Amino acid sequence: MAESPIRTRFAPSPTGSLHIGGLRTALFNWMFARKHGGQFILRIEDTDQKRFDPDALRTLMEAMRWAGLDWDEGPEVGGPCGPYVQSERLAHYQRWARWLVEQGHAYPCFCTPERLEQVNQAKAARKEPPGYDRLCRSISPVEAQARVDAGEKYVVRFKAPLEGQTIVQDVIRGETAFDNHTIQDAVLLKSDGFPTYHLAVVVDDHLMHISHVMRAVEWYPSYPLHVLIWRAFGWDMPIFAHLPVILNPNGKGKMSKRNPPRDKFGNVIPVMVHHYMENGYLPQAMVNFLAQIGWNFGDDREVFTIQEAIERFTLEAINPANSALPADKLDWLNATYIRNLTTPELAAALRPYLERAGLVVDEERLLKLAPVVQTRLKKNLTEVVELAGFIFRPYEDFQPAPAEQIIQKKMDAAAAIRTLEESMTIVQSIDDFSTATLLAAHEALAQRLELTNGQVFGVLRVALSAQTISTPTFETMELLGRAETLRRLALALDVVRAAA
RNA sequence: GGCCCCAUCGUCUAGCGGUCUAGGACACCACCCUUUCAAGGUGGAUACGCGGGUUCGAGUCCCGCUGGGGUCACCA
Numbered sequence: 001m002a003e004s005p006i007r008t009r010f011a012p013s014p015t016g017s018l019h020i021g022g023l024r025t026a027l028f029n030w031m032f033a034r035k036h037g038g039q040f041i042l043r044i045e046d047t048d049q050k051r052f053d054p055d056a057l058r059t060l061m062e063a064m065r066w067a068g069l070d071w072d073e074g075p076e077v078g079g080p081c082g083p084y085v086q087s088e089r090l091a092h093y094q095r096w097a098r099w100l101v102e103q104g105h106a107y108p109c110f111c112t113p114e115r116l117e118q119v120n121q122a123k124a125a126r127k128e129p130p131g132y133d134r135l136c137r138s139i140s141p142v143e144a145q146a147r148v149d150a151g152e153k154y155v156v157r158f159k160a161p162l163e164g165q166t167i168v169q170d171v172i173r174g175e176t177a178f179d180n181h182t183i184q185d186a187v188l189l190k191s192d193g194f195p196t197y198h199l200a201v202v203v204d205d206h207l208m209h210i211s212h213v214m215r216a217v218e219w220y221p222s223y224p225l226h227v228l229i230w231r232a233f234g235w236d237m238p239i240f241a242h243l244p245v246i247l248n249p250n251g252k253g254k255m256s257k258r259n260p261p262r263d264k265f266g267n268v269i270p271v272m273v274h275h276y277m278e279n280g281y282l283p284q285a286m287v288n289f290l291a292q293i294g295w296n297f298g299d300d301r302e303v304f305t306i307q308e309a310i311e312r313f314t315l316e317a318i319n320p321a322n323s324a325l326p327a328d329k330l331d332w333l334n335a336t337y338i339r340n341l342t343t344p345e346l347a348a349a350l351r352p353y354l355e356r357a358g359l360v361v362d363e364e365r366l367l368k369l370a371p372v373v374q375t376r377l378k379k380n381l382t383e384v385v386e387l388a389g390f391i392f393r394p395y396e397d398f399q400p401a402p403a404e405q406i407i408q409k410k411m412d413a414a415a416a417i418r419t420l421e422e423s424m425t426i427v428q429s430i431d432d433f434s435t436a437t438l439l440a441a442h443e444a445l446a447q448r449l450e451l452t453n454g455q456v457f458g459v460l461r462v463a464l465s466a467q468t469i470s471t472p473t474f475e476t477m478e479l480l481g482r483a484e485t486l487r488r489l490a491l492a493l494d495v496v497r498a499a500a
Numbered sequence: 501g502g503c504c505c506c507a508u509c510g511u512c513u514a515g516c517g518g519u520c521u522a523g524g525a526c527a528c529c530a531c532c533c534u535u536u537c538a539a540g541g542u543g544g545a546u547a548c549g550c551g552g553g554u555u556c557g558a559g560u561c562c563c564g565c566u567g568g569g570g571u572c573a574c575c576a
Contacts, residue, residue, distance in 0.1 A: 011576090012576090013575075013576045015575085015576080045576065046576095047575090047576080048574095048575050048576065050575080051575065051576085109574095113573095113574070116573090116574085127501080128502095129501080129502050129503085129572075130502095130572070130573095131572080155574050157574095173505070173506095176504070176505080178503075178504075179503080182502075182503055182504095182572090184572085186573095187573080187574050189574085190574040191574060192574080194574085196573090196574070196575080196576085197575075197576050200576095201576095216570095217504095217505070217506095217569090217570065217571095218570060218571070218576090219570095219571090219576090220504065220505065220570070220571075221503070221504060221505090221570070221571040221572070222571080222572090223504095242505085244505090244506080244569095245569070245570065247568090247569070249511080250511095251511085251568075251569090252568090252569095253569080254569080254570080289512095292512065292513080292525090293512070293513095294512095295513095296512085296513055296514070296524095298514080299524095300513095300514075300523070300524040300525075301524085301525095302512095302513095302524075302525050302526085303525095319512095319513080320505075320506065321505090321506050321507065321569095322505085322506065322507095322568080322569055322570080323511085323512065323513090324511060324512080325511090325512090326511050326512045326513095326525095326526065326527090327511090327526095328511075328512095328526055328527050329511080329512060329525075329526045329527085330526095331526090332525085332526055332527085333526090335538095335539090339539075373538090374538095374539085375537095375538055375539035375540085376537060376538045376539075377538085378537090378538070378539095387537080387538095408536095439535090442535095452535095453534090453535060454534085454535055454536080455535095456535085457535040457536080458535070458536060460535095461535070461536060462536085465536095467536090467537095468536065468537090469536060469537045469538090470536070470537075471536095471537090472535060472536080472537090473535060473536085474535085
């Protein structure tokens with residue numbers, strides 16, 4: 001086993017965008033393959049025609065690539081075990097389902113959905129657990145074949161053992177024994193000729209030479225069934241690791257896009273990776289974050305590169321317990337990564353969010369703005385709009401703040417008026433219209449006026465931004481330019497005078 | 501409900517019988533710095549779910565209870 005190449009796979013069902021938990025599963029598989037110099041395969045499990053979403057595959061691959069998870073084999077890149085889309089592999093499943101029937105490990109079932117429904121209802125009435133009553137299991141192979149040949153509709157069911165136990169092995173959970181009588185005669189091949197997950201996963205993991213399977217624990221209850229199917233085929237099994245579930249931030253139930261969790265302010269906490277992409281989260285932060293759910297770097301380190309994580313990653317270190325999504329920690333990590341960006345990187349990252357808000361952004365001011373907002377983005381890139389969007393909004397649209405916001409604490413209207421007048425004089429006459437020079441001149445002004453820096457700068461900041469929370473005063477002046485600064489100071493002066 | 505998994509601060513976690521008066525991080529609180537807001541600095545509060553064992557010794561091993569989660573489709 002140690003000699004065979006490490007091959008892992010991520011096998012999502014393309015029913016929508018990628019779920020954050022799915023990305024974590026993909027990440028672990030990818031890290032494991034990269035660590036061991038093996039291959040990471042992307043396989044698309046689209047065997048449910050009813051839930052087919054034509055956009056999903058594209059969206060899903062986009063999210064994977066955004067996160068930096070490249071695949072060695074799979075859609076768009078091909079590979080020796082293709083095709084990698086299950087709906088294009090029907091012949092394999094049908095062939096192996098037939099083989100199982102021939103070997104006596106499976107049987108055709110002619111029961112209609114209606115009958116299945118009746119069986120379950122009857123069982124429910126008797127307070128028995130639901131499940132197929134194995135009616136067709138007793139049909140003789142000859143008769144069954146005849147009915148199949150006659151064109152009767154059927155599914156292929158697995159012939160699960162009626163007694164005994166099946167012991168399963170899991171790297172992070174050890175052994176678990178399941179009583180065989182609790183295992184259903186699961187459908188392997190549907191009446192439309194498509195396989196169910198149970199058949200497809202075993203056939204494909206074998207045909208694609210997967211060495212290690214990391215999948216969500218949601219699969220654990222059907223794991224013994226899979227083990228039985230592997231044994232029926234007589235194939236060597238991969239090593240399995242069932243990953244803990246990522247629960248809602250409040251720990252109640254798993255993350256669901258139908259019923260998304262909310263933070264303490266009532267804001268929706270995204271479940272799909274695309275929402276994080278749109279909401280200004282950096283992929284490096286997301287990957288760092290996800291790597292810490294159910295696994296940890298060690299050395300009390302919280303911030304690390306994916307390369308560093310790969311070096312240390314082991315299956316055995318995965319924590320078996322489910323965990324609530326620590327959404328606050330993602331915000332913090334994202335802000336940490338934002339702070340570590342270079343100015344050009346940050347400017348480039350910011351631009352789409354500003355533009356999406358309808359702002360016309362010139363590169364020169366964007367490059368000046370980037371370092372100013374860098375430490376002020378607490379969660380994500382979208383916050384730049386609220387904090388500094390006013391810089392790029394058309395000047396003619398500017399509406400000054402009300403007088404009570406312009407006038408600072410422990411200060412009267414007269415003082416605010418003085419401040420604005422004096423500042424206008426400075427702004428008009430100063431040679432070097434830059435942050436540092438403006439700051440020095442206004443510090444002197446505060447002294448002259450016998451006001452604090454906070455009072456003077458505050459009046460001006462609100463006058464310029466019409467916001468109580470904004471970029472620092474003199475950076476704002478530089479960003480707006482002398483003429484616009486002067487115009488806004490005058491506007492504020494009018495407002496305060498009118499109110500006085 | 502049946503079956504299965506899990507259980508350390510509010511949350512993510514370290515801990516794999518003695519070094520635990522339980523460590524880190526986020527969040528929270530206080531103070532410092534300060535030009536609003538941030539960032540940064542310092543400090544603080546907060547956890548081994550309960551009950552039995554095993555052992556000289558248990559957060560660490562075993563059992564039970566409780567709690568939480570997952571799963572019971574011709575969906576994955």
